Amino acid sequence: IQRPQAQPHNLTSANLTRASSSSRQRHVGADDLAKLEALFSHPLYTLHAQFSPDDDTLLRVRIQESEEHNAQQWLSNSKEGYDPIEWNSSTKTHPPWLRFHLGISRWQLYQHRDTNLPALLEQLSTHRIVSAVQKTGGTQLKLVITFSNYGQALFKPMKQKRDDETNVNLYYFSDFERHNAEIAAFHLDRILGFRRVPPVVGRLVDVIKEVKDITTDHKLARTFFNSPVGNSCFYGQCSYYCSTEHAVCGRPRALEGSLAAMLPELSLAPRRSWRNPWRRSYSRSKLALWEKTPSYCDAVKKTPPYDRGTRLVDLIDMTILDYLQNNMDRHHYETFEIFGNNTFPLHLDNGRAFGRHSKDEPSILTPLVQCCRIRRSTLLRLRLLASPQYRLKDVMRASLAQDPLAAVAPLLTEPHLSALDRRLAAVLQIVQHCLLQHPHHHDVIFDDITDYSG
Numbered sequence: 001i002q003r004p005q006a007q008p009h010n011l012t013s014a015n016l017t018r019a020s021s022s023s024r025q026r027h028v029g030a031d032d033l034a035k036l037e038a039l040f041s042h043p044l045y046t047l048h049a050q051f052s053p054d055d056d057t058l059l060r061v062r063i064q065e066s067e068e069h070n071a072q073q074w075l076s077n078s079k080e081g082y083d084p085i086e087w088n089s090s091t092k093t094h095p096p097w098l099r100f101h102l103g104i105s106r107w108q109l110y111q112h113r114d115t116n117l118p119a120l121l122e123q124l125s126t127h128r129i130v131s132a133v134q135k136t137g138g139t140q141l142k143l144v145i146t147f148s149n150y151g152q153a154l155f156k157p158m159k160q161k162r163d164d165e166t167n168v169n170l171y172y173f174s175d176f177e178r179h180n181a182e183i184a185a186f187h188l189d190r191i192l193g194f195r196r197v198p199p200v201v202g203r204l205v206d207v208i209k210e211v212k213d214i215t216t217d218h219k220l221a222r223t224f225f226n227s228p229v230g231n232s233c234f235y236g237q238c239s240y241y242c243s244t245e246h247a248v249c250g251r252p253r254a255l256e257g258s259l260a261a262m263l264p265e266l267s268l269a270p271r272r273s274w275r276n277p278w279r280r281s282y283s284r285s286k287l288a289l290w291e292k293t294p295s296y297c298d299a300v301k302k303t304p305p306y307d308r309g310t311r312l313v314d315l316i317d318m319t320i321l322d323y324l325q326n327n328m329d330r331h332h333y334e335t336f337e338i339f340g341n342n343t344f345p346l347h348l349d350n351g352r353a354f355g356r357h358s359k360d361e362p363s364i365l366t367p368l369v370q371c372c373r374i375r376r377s378t379l380l381r382l383r384l385l386a387s388p389q390y391r392l393k394d395v396m397r398a399s400l401a402q403d404p405l406a407a408v409a410p411l412l413t414e415p416h417l418s419a420l421d422r423r424l425a426a427v428l429q430i431v432q433h434c435l436l437q438h439p440h441h442h443d444v445i446f447d448d449i450t451d452y453s454g
């Protein structure tokens with residue numbers, strides 16, 4: 001494929017790493033970075049880098065006969081404003097978004113130390129935008145952005161300042177989404193070793209040049225206006241908070257937002273949506289059944305798909321992620337249909353995480369408390385992250401410093417980082433309590449890494 005004009009021709013993952021590490025050092029201590037490096041080199045991350053056999057990937061490249069015959073590059077007519085399509089069945093020719101799609105497997109979205117990841121993030125944050133339209137459905141304003149190489153991203157704009165704490169009188173279901181939460185969730189999920197959040201990066205978007213001027217979405221275009229101080233604003237159309245009072249504004253045109261790599265489209269890779277058994281009531285007055293039934297997990301454990309395989313412990317993984325980031329909004333989760341029940345749950349939509357640092361929400365941990373079940377690999381990584389040698393808040397600080405928006409301000413403030421450590425200790429305490437209550441440790445610990453002794 002042809003490299004986009006905005007990028008140097010010699011862009012490789014090697015010099016990308018060099019470039020980002022030199023800029024990182026300005027913002028974050030070398031100690032934190034060394035901890036992150038050491039963490040990712042630990043056997044608990046490297047030993048089990050799953051190399052999926054081909055039949056365990058979501059998509060496969062079909063080699064066309066004509067292509068085999070003339071070994072020519074496959075050239076198709078490209079749309080106006082887009083780069084020519086010059087990729088074929090060889091991975092070397094694929095743009096990063098396509099490599100990402102082709103790398104999705106039964107158990108993870110990308111590999112540990114995936115060499116495509118830096119290139120994908122770099123493209124999301126710098127690539128030329130040729131289209132921006134509203135994503136329909138969902139409650140809050142978000143855009144689907146298309147790049148000149150046909151890659152796509154889901155854009156969530158900054159709605160509030162990073163150090164704003166959610167109003168205590170606001171219910172979780174009316175909380176604003178936060179772009180920095182989407183970014184931080186990607187980093188946290190990767191540090192926990194799950195790799196179930198699609199890669200997300202921060203970016204300053206020019207709301208006039210990169211949205212208004214190029215959009216084909218007339219409903220969106222009609223909502224642009226200039227604020228009293230001359231900033232360019234828009235509010236779009238959605239079921240909540242899409243009005244002049246809740247507009248998002250550039251300064252004067254530059255607007256912060258998160259860009260999540262788009263998953264393969266549903267026609268290629270259909271997904272199934274599952275209701276979270278521990279879903280909240282989404283009502284001001286009603287309690288959910290799980291809130292009134294201490295033995296609730298016994299029933300869940302007998303219900304497919306939680307009665308076999310790894311779905312229950314995967315749900316516990318998701319619970320731990322959500323407790324750490326204080327996300328109460330996990331009403332549903334999705335899986336890729338083609339993998340049936342033996343697959344991982346996607347950790348999509350983390351926009352309501354990191355709303356509060358001064359308060360923890362113990363009820364998020366209810367599945368862990370009621371089920372007393374956890375993957376051994378997860379538990380061992382959590383213990384690693386609780387040790388001073390690595391320390392969750394330090395490795396998160398180092399990881400988040402790699403995001404381009406860290407140059408504007410840290411993606412998570414120090415109180416949020418400290419909350420991570422405090423909540424991690426609470427998770428480990430609950431697991432300890434479970435172990436004391438159960439005579440057989442294997443009733444609590446699901447050993448998914450039997451060959452690892454540590």
Ligand SMILES: Nc1ncnc2c1ncn2[C@@H]1O[C@H](COP(=O)(O)OP(=O)(O)OP(=O)(O)O)[C@@H](O)[C@H]1O
Binds near residue numbers: 137139141198
């Ligand atoms: N990276 C992605 N790639 C493709 N589709 C995505 C991605 N992230 C989210 N989606 C899809 O877009 C839908 C809406 O996204 P999201 O849940 O983040 O927005 P929302 O406004 O919070 O929606 P809701 O109010 O229903 O929770 C999701 O149900 C999901 O299927």
Ligand SMILES: [Mn+2]
Binds near residue numbers: 329349351
């Ligand atoms: Mn949501």
